[in-house]
Amino acid sequence: MPAPDDAAAGAVRSPVGVPAARPRVTLADVARAAGVSSPTVSKVLNERGDVAPETRDRVLAALDAAGYRRRGTTPARRPGSLLVELVLSDLDSPYAVEVLAGAEEGAAASGAGLVVTAAHGRRAGGGRWLSRLRARRSSAVVLVISDPGPDAVEELRRTGTPLVLLDPVGTRDPGLPTVGATNWNGGLSATEHLLGLGHRRVAVVSGDPSLACSQERVDGYRAALGRAGVPVDEDLVRWGDFTPEGGRRGAAALLDLADPPTAIFAGSDSQASGVYQEARARGLAVPEDLSVVGFDDVALCQYLSPPLTTVRQPLVDMASHAVRLALEGAGGEAADVVTPQHVQLATRLVVRESTAPPRA
Amino acid sequence: MPAPDDAAAGAVRSPVGVPAARPRVTLADVARAAGVSSPTVSKVLNERGDVAPETRDRVLAALDAAGYRRRGTTPARRPGSLLVELVLSDLDSPYAVEVLAGAEEGAAASGAGLVVTAAHGRRAGGGRWLSRLRARRSSAVVLVISDPGPDAVEELRRTGTPLVLLDPVGTRDPGLPTVGATNWNGGLSATEHLLGLGHRRVAVVSGDPSLACSQERVDGYRAALGRAGVPVDEDLVRWGDFTPEGGRRGAAALLDLADPPTAIFAGSDSQASGVYQEARARGLAVPEDLSVVGFDDVALCQYLSPPLTTVRQPLVDMASHAVRLALEGAGGEAADVVTPQHVQLATRLVVRESTAPPRA
DNA sequence: CTGAAAGCGCTTACAG
DNA sequence: CTGAAAGCGCTTACAG
Incomplete structure (x- = not known):
């Protein structure tokens, strides 16, 4: 008779390819790790003043190490309160307009909200941006013509937040889904x-x-x-x-x-x-x-x-597709199982009046 | 000796002009109102199947009547997790681009996220939109060239969500802050x-x-x-x-x-x-x-x-100003005290090359 | 500045 | 299908 394995012993076990719903890290866990009591962690979290600086630092470190998230603070899972982040380098180009319109369409179709950010030359995925994304409980990210930093990719992967690249830059991580044109x-x-x-x-x-x-x-x-x-x-x-x-x-x-x-x-x-x-x-x-x-x-x-x-x-379609792809990854149970996709939508010549035979 | 009044009796009392933090409606309150137990209300909220349809309806009605909100579900109060909703009729105009860029700037300056919605001809503030706004825990709304329905205004007022009109349409509710141009x-x-x-x-x-x-x-x-x-x-x-x-x-x-x-x-x-x-x-x-x-x-x-x-x-400035105005109302304690403002920013003629004296 | 104890709002497991 | 009871994660009030 085989020794009882984890599954038989009742441990959480997940079907192949589907990640286990990791047990939530609780405030008590963090308190234990930091060697303090729960109320103290609570005070740090709520930015009460009455905590010794060293204690505070220790707790913050433990919080970070454990990847703690407040109860009810995990990204929303029901459509209608989902948020998708759309990050563009700049908003003031005709290109951005089309992308925005398509992304809005894609988000609206799923009842999700579209949060728009302009990177303004900063690399997408600074620590600031990531923590805000977490604070807002966004469920998915679409990055337009830009390369995410490896840290950002890692962090998003860790928190199970799907990332889709629209009009990808050259040096692509093949594990990331992309949407482009031919x-x-x-x-x-x-x-x-x-x-x-x-x-x-x-x-x-x-x-x-x-x-x-x-x-x-x-x-x-x-x-x-x-x-x-x-x-x-x-x-x-x-x-x-x-x-x-x-x-x-x-x-x-x-x-x-x-x-x-x-x-x-x-x-x-x-x-x-x-x-x-x-x-x-x-x-x-x-x-x-x-x-x-x-x-x-x-x-x-x-x-x-x-x-x-x-x-x-078809920028509108491309953006709409990218947003849907990202939300798909966010919505289902099998979030991590969505096969990375590399889609290229067709381009097409539209002849108008700016071309003619050359002068003889 | 005067009879003890509410304040003396320990009731919540607020300084003039500052609204009392109304005591949270709890799930138990709703249960009492609906004549059921808390677990039943919880099941309805979590869309468990095992509730009799009539019970469900009764509970939903009670939930709605009481304006119930899940714990931790009140709009965020710390900058960095705030969300502002920007509603435009359409996204695909050069005008919309400027407004978006300004709104993003205004939101980013406060560390807030900007949620963009296109009304596509529908009147802003349908029931669907309002409930999504609530689900996302948005803190403020800026409406561009459109008139909110009276129900939407009422609902937003009730939930203490500031509303600012950008480039207001003619028939304005004088109680709503507006930002426009001369x-x-x-x-x-x-x-x-x-x-x-x-x-x-x-x-x-x-x-x-x-x-x-x-x-x-x-x-x-x-x-x-x-x-x-x-x-x-x-x-x-x-x-x-x-x-x-x-x-x-x-x-x-x-x-x-x-x-x-x-x-x-x-x-x-x-x-x-x-x-x-x-x-x-x-x-x-x-x-x-x-x-x-x-x-x-x-x-x-x-x-x-x-x-x-x-x-x-100055559309960029106008939008940025409108967003800040809205967030101001959302951030502070004195949310309802912000004096309604009607701002008109200056216009200015920019002479380029499309004008000349008429032909003789 | 810290934490044991009590409390709050919600959910879960289960008896009916 | 319903709810009493137990439980969970977090916060609050307060003693030290």
């Missing part, structure tokens, strides 16, 4: 469209080369030229950032060339608007003197004249 | 600028006439004409909505007139972009053939060519 295909079809119109001097102005999406779009551009037997002129490949100013600078450099391009593929619609400005400043008409293709198909396109030919990436 | 002055200075350039046929295309801000801008326009001794031609006053399409329609109607305007004051930058499009479609150059002034000074302006002359309203 950037390479987009770059390919934008460039093929211009080649098809008869352009041979086709330039590209993309975003930061450290971003996967920038790289992929340029790779698609190169592939299209290669297929058409047009050699890549490295003078016609420019990197910058996704802002109008970035587009303007790139266009200025390109149009200053001895043999300037007749068409520019911009890495984003915002950049394309900068290309428009530079063309206008030089008295060049779009599309008669210069064809322009953008990327994103954000609302901005409807404000530009002429209407911009662009590669549509 | 729309009238903006309309005045936009129109004076055009008159100063020599224009006499100056038109206006504004937003929905039911919105206070639309009205005020047009009133400023009328005032400027009046002061300059130029009679108002009602044919030159158009109402629509704040979208590019609204601007385009308005411009089309105006340019179809027998004696068309030489300058158009648009009620928003988005509308102004629609005016640009209509002008372009008719082969009219801005500003040579048509001067255009916008309103808002949103990021969109930097994408338009030519750069748009506009009336800047």
Whole structure:
């Protein structure tokens, strides 16, 4: 007869792949670990003044080590009080608008609340942000175009908070679910469209080369030229950032060339608007003197004249999907079992009025 | 000797103007009211199945009547776990971007989380939304360009949740704090600028006439004409909505007139972009053939060519202020004592390249 | 400044 | 399906 194992002895045991609901760490546990009484821990927690500084420090350390959470303070599990955190680097771009709209839609569909944070250049997942996330009892996180610090990933994993990366940056942790778009295909079809119109001097102005999406779009551009037997002129490949100013600078450099391009593929619609400005400043008409293709198909396109030919990436759907994915992980019992997913939604060329054959 | 009053008898009594911390309604109170035991109420709360439907209904009614809240479920009081709700009608406008950025800034400054909801045409404050707000333990609400239903106002007041109206609609409850801009002055200075350039046929295309801000801008326009001794031609006053399409329609109607305007004051930058499009479609150059002034000074302006002359309203500051105002009400003890405020931040004309003297 | 004791609000296990 | 009783996690009031 086998010796009674843990399960037979009545210990908590979980099905394969499903984590055991770890027994809650109670205030009494922490008190024991810190060598003080429960009331003392309670006082520290409630920021009462009457605790000796050393005692306080010891208790705080024990609290932290044990990963203590107040009763009723575990992330909400019922839809309707769930919170998803959406972290963007900045809020003031047409790109952010689409992402926000999609994320709101995804959250609303699940009855969850969407908490929006702008990182403003700080790396997402500072200690401050993490502790606030905990204080708010948020259940899931979606990070947009940014790499979480390893500490943040670890902490989120530890607390069972799902993390989804939207438009992931290059250096991805393969264990994290990602949602993106088929950037390479987009770059390919934008460039093929211009080649098809008869352009041979086709330039590209993309975003930061450290971003996967920038790289992929340029790779698609190169592939299209290669297929058409047009050699890549490295003078016609420019990197910058996704802002109008970035587009303007790139266009200025390109149009200053001895043999300037007749068409520019911009890495984003915002950049394309900068290309428009530079063309206008030089008295060049779009599309008669210069064809322009953008990327994103954000609302901005409807404000530009002429209407911009662009590669549509379904940002609203992408964001909505990312939020649902994150909430799925948060809602179910089998939170940790959700298979990491890497989704790329399809891009599609939308032809409007900013492209035409080159002047004879 | 006077009979012992409540205070003398030890009842909770609060200083004038500061509401008493009403004694918490406990589960036992509700049980008593419903004529059942505490365990039964607990089961209903936790959605256990083993409760008779009629009992369940009775308990739910009692719960509701008593305004019961689970322990630890009252809105957070320490900054860092506070949540502010921002409700916009839609997220996909340049206006919304600015408001969001400002609101995020205001919330982040207080360490609060910003929960963003789009009303999508539904009136803010449906029962669904209110109960979610409660479930999330949100501490304050900022409502953008919309009128809360009287029930929502009542419910928020009852639960001590501050409500601030940003860019308030006309029919305001004077008891609610509002944050807006000096729309009238903006309309005045936009129109004076055009008159100063020599224009006499100056038109206006504004937003929905039911919105206070639309009205005020047009009133400023009328005032400027009046002061300059130029009679108002009602044919030159158009109402629509704040979208590019609204601007385009308005411009089309105006340019179809027998004696068309030489300058158009648009009620928003988005509308102004629609005016640009209509002008372009008719082969009219801005500003040579048509001067255009916008309103808002949103990021969109930097994408338009030519750069748009506009009336800047400090949307970022307005939103940030509204959020702080709301959180102020939520954070302090004296929540209900915050004097209702009606703030209007200053607007300012920003001259760029879309305005010029009329053709001789 | 600390903790034993009492208390509070809620939940659980179980008898009816 | 219901509730008396026991229990749990935390807080409060107070003695030292």
